[in-house]
Amino acid sequence: MMNSKQIGKRMALLRDELAAPDEENWTQGRVAAETGLTLNQVARLEQAAAGSIEALITVLLFYHNRGYNISWILLPDNSTVSKRVLSQNTKVVDARDIVEKLSTFKEEIGKEVDTLVESLIQ
Incomplete structure (x- = not known):
């Protein structure tokens, strides 16, 4: 079974990877602004994948649209799954x-x- 904290950590890791080489790291606030969610919703998702299913799907689609593999975020053992699509x-x-x-x-x-x-x- 998947640990919700693990999902949250993976989403936070991907957020850290969003920055271009000479760009500042993406904040939870920036992800919130890009997705139309509140800062609190993004923070709760990253802390423990807590919140509404709609918010989770919104963030998953946000990462998917940036080339990330949703399976890498969600699967309990993602060692054989590519992080990028x-x-x-x-x-x-x-x-x-x-x-x-x-x-x-x-x-x-x-x-x-x-x-x-x-x-x-x-």
């Missing part, structure tokens, strides 16, 4: 890279097997 283009590029590496690996293994077989025959 991968676009279809990224998935295709990653898949091509993996196929290319596997093909290269297959060729190298094939050469080693051939060399091994030749050494056994001689």
Whole structure:
């Protein structure tokens, strides 16, 4: 079962990541202003994921719209989930890279097997 404090900590962590390299960190007030929630609602969500379901969904969609993976926030064990949402283009590029590496690996293994077989025959 998911711990609500863990969800709140994850949302606070994402808020800290929103700032551009030379920009000040995002405050709870800024998130509140961007989402139309009150500062109190954002603070309660980050402290223990407490508050209304509407407020929680609003903040989750806020992070989703900025490229974050909602599953990373909500799943009890998020160790196998990407924090950022991968676009279809990224998935295709990653898949091509993996196929290319596997093909290269297959060729190298094939050469080693051939060399091994030749050494056994001689």
